[in-house]
Amino acid sequence: MMLLKHRMEKDRFWNDFWHPPDELILEIGAFGEVLIAKARVFLCLVCIAFPVFMYFTASPREFWIAAVVFLIAISHALIILKMSVSGRRRSWPKYLATVVDISLLTLVMWALALSDEPTAALNTRVVEQLYLVMIFTTVLRGDYRQTILAGLLAVVYYSILIAYVMLFTDVAQATALQPLGYGSVNLGDQLSRLVVIVIVTVLSVVVVRRHIHLIHLSCLDPLTRLFNRNYLDMRAKSKSGKTSKPDKASVMLMDVDFFKKINDLHGHPVGDKVLKLFAAKLQDMCLISDVICRFGGEEFLVIVRDESAESVLQRANQIRKLISETRFKACSENQDIRLTVSIGVASIPKDGGDLNSIIKLADERLLAAKNDGRNRVYGCDHDMQ
Structure with missing residues (x-):
């Protein structure tokens, strides 16, 4: 039994490893990437001291090597900073940044190795320990694959x-x-530094996985495993931030009609099972790019990106029809439960400029749909039954 559990945990780790982070982790990792990008620019500006030092103390060849490395590093840092604040959550720039960061640092060490003092490449503390800093900063991205790569x-x-x-x-x-006193090279000392790099990498991976787990605990609904209001509030803040422009998006806010009757007739355990089945059905009907949240109680919210308001309204009506046709097997006596939903729809930029405003408008349209008889979809001047 323990062996089977161990194998399942191992399989889950490798399955997670080959899949990109989910929407929640990408959203939070975007903030971390901006912090890393700003720290990278600051560090590069500080490192201008190296070519200046080489100009006064080293040969012209060593000075030009240091100057070229500095120019490459600061250009790379500024490009990554611009890409990170653009609001686009793409994975490849982060991998590229990780590779270039480690490679540039190694290039500096190779420049020292090819100088008159090759022992400086292995015994200089500042440059070698930057490896550890770069590995640990990947934790902010929330993707332990990048930590392993670094x-x-x-x-x-x-x-x-x-x-x-x-x-x-x-x-x-x-x-x-050597005039600066870098000392002798000892193989045991160098191997111990490799061990330290491996240890820091492993600990950083553990920190990332623990960080992801805690984020999921705070932002996932324990019953339905959908995102909760905490995640929605975080997403609304990010979409209204100064660095991100409102994109083309819509929300469908839906409420399960007369859900209280299910709890009164069958009990709360059955009601909870109905909500879980409804959440699973809703996930099946939505696209992978959609963000599904449990808004509260029997209310659910779906965020749709890059679709017209008319298309989202049609999708909402299709969801309403499919839910009304579905029989949910939630009772022990094999009694099917039928549900209907009322849905309010609002879109950016047609109905508002940010996520908070269109959620508020969708809530008003949902209330109107419930007051007018339920089991209907209300959008912009549209009533679909």
């Missing part, structure tokens, strides 16, 4: 650098000539 790149790059310095440079002569 850790693997750091281990591979640093291992190759160790092999080069110890096998293809005259370490003893460089140690005798």
